[in-house]
Amino acid sequence: MNEAVKVSPKEFEKQPDGSWLCVKNSDIKSNYGVYRIAPGTTFEKGKPLWGIDVAELLEQANPN
Template sequence: MDEITKIMIDEFEKRPDGSWACVRNSDITTKSQKVIRVTPGMTFKKGRMLWGIDVADTLDKISSN
């Protein structure tokens, strides 16, 4: 499984149901040097793997710091 090495939390918004929605074009970089372009409106829920990564879990961890 890959992991996120770079993500900009200000390009996402946490929703009341705990999911995260992309609010601006965002590039997510992974440990294997993949760059994933995320567009506004894409929603991520914790525990749901996309491209081998859990975007919502990573954003939750960053937001609690």
């Protein structure tokens, strides 16, 4: 089964090193539940959390 995951890029800022920094409380919604992300949490591509590559999702949602 392909998991549907939703994340709002407006709650994150892309850093110069390519990582994404959470700047305000954010929820990642998936078929398995909702995960609350606290400000200050950083995500890097290829380093999944709960099996979700959050940085990749943010790249797809905000290709700039």
